[in-house]
Amino acid sequence: MAWYPGATRMELQPESDTQPAIRPTQFIIHSIAAPWTARRMYEYWRDSTSLDSHFGLGYAGDLGQFIGTETRADANYQANRRPDGTGAVSIETASNLQHTDPWSEAQVEQLIRLGVWLHERHGIPLRICRSASDPGYGYHRLHAAWSTGGTACPGDARVRQFRELVFPEIVRRATGQPAEEPAPAPTPAPSEEDFMDFTSLATTKPMTIQAGSWREIYWDVENQDGADDHGAGESSFLSGNHYTGTVSLKFAEDAPVGVSVRMVQEYTGGTSGEPTDDVPVGKRNHAVSVTGRVPVGRTLMCVVTNDSPEPVTVAWAGLRLLTWPL
Structure with a gap:
C-alpha cells in the first residue's frame, strides 16, 4: 500500500485489506454531489455503501485517504482494476447537490499537490488520458468506460478548472518549471x-x-x-x-x-x-x-x-x- 503524507489516514476496513492490488496508472477526479467533509465521506463509504474511493476532499481543503493507492477502490467502473493489474486512483470532492459549482481555492491546491505526488510516487505520466485505459490524468465523465451509465461528473465548471488550472499546474510543479506569476484563481466559464x-x-x-x-x-x-x-x-x-x-x-x-x-x-x-x-x-x-x-x-x-x-x-x-x- 501507499499512503499520501498530505492526507489524514482514515482506513476503510475490510476493503483496505481484502480488495486486490493495482498498479496505479491513472488519477480520476470526481464530485460527490454533497457538501461533505472528508470525514463525512469516510463515514458514508464505511456505513452506507459497498462503493469507495481512495481519497475524499472537503471544501476547506480537508483531505482524507481511505484506501492505499496500490489497492483497488470502486469509483471508476472499468478503470478500478483492469485484467493486466493496472487501475485508477480516485478522489471524491465536495460539491453542491447538482455538482455545478467550481472547486474552492483550497480544493484546487490540494488536487494539484496530490497530482504531483502521484506522478512522483507512481510515475503516472503528465498527460490527460487519451482513452479509457491510457495512463494519465482525467475526470469522471472524460471516458464512458469510467462510469456504468454515463455521468456529468464532476460538472462543467470543474472540467474547465481541471483543463485550465489544475492539470497545467500539476505539470508545471512536477517538472520544476518556474512560476511566471502567482497561480491564477479558478477561471469562470467564458461567455460571449x-x-x-x-x-x-x-x-x-x-x-x-x-x-x-x-x-x-x-x-x-x-x-x-x-x-x-x-x-x-x-x-x-x-x-x-x-x-x-x-x-x-x-x-x-x-x-x-x-x-x-x-x-x-x-x-x-x-x-x-x-x-x-x-x-x-x-x-x-x-x-x-x-x-x-x-x-x-x-x-x-x-x-x-x-x-x-x-x-x-x-x-x-x-x-x-x-x-x-x-
Whole structure:
C-alpha cells in the first residue's frame, strides 16, 4: 500500500485489506454531489455503501485517504482494476447537490499537490488520458468506460478548472518549471461577454521531419483568426490568451514509433513546452486535444518531433481553437 503524507489516514476496513492490488496508472477526479467533509465521506463509504474511493476532499481543503493507492477502490467502473493489474486512483470532492459549482481555492491546491505526488510516487505520466485505459490524468465523465451509465461528473465548471488550472499546474510543479506569476484563481466559464474568439488554421504543404529532429508547423491557410495573432505563413499563432481545441495531423504513411506532437511557447531567450502527445504507431490520422494559456510576450506554436530512425512526412495539418483573453 501507499499512503499520501498530505492526507489524514482514515482506513476503510475490510476493503483496505481484502480488495486486490493495482498498479496505479491513472488519477480520476470526481464530485460527490454533497457538501461533505472528508470525514463525512469516510463515514458514508464505511456505513452506507459497498462503493469507495481512495481519497475524499472537503471544501476547506480537508483531505482524507481511505484506501492505499496500490489497492483497488470502486469509483471508476472499468478503470478500478483492469485484467493486466493496472487501475485508477480516485478522489471524491465536495460539491453542491447538482455538482455545478467550481472547486474552492483550497480544493484546487490540494488536487494539484496530490497530482504531483502521484506522478512522483507512481510515475503516472503528465498527460490527460487519451482513452479509457491510457495512463494519465482525467475526470469522471472524460471516458464512458469510467462510469456504468454515463455521468456529468464532476460538472462543467470543474472540467474547465481541471483543463485550465489544475492539470497545467500539476505539470508545471512536477517538472520544476518556474512560476511566471502567482497561480491564477479558478477561471469562470467564458461567455460571449468574455470576447471568445475562434481560430482555424491549416497547412497544405507537405512537411518532412528527418529522423531524430523536430519541426514547427507553418500555417499557410488562415480560415479564421479571431485573436489576430497569426502572420500569413508563420508558425506562431497566439499570444496573451487562454486556448482550448484540437490539432489534427494527416501523415503520408503509417506513423512509426517515436513520433510526437506538442505545443511550444516561444519567448525572448528561449522556449517552453507543454506536455507531449505520442502519435500511436501505425496511425495516418491523429487528433490531439490541447488546452492552456499563453502569457503576453510569448507566442504559441505546434511542433512535431520524430525520434524514429526514418523520416516522417506530415501531408496536412489543421488547427481549431477557441480563445479568450487572459
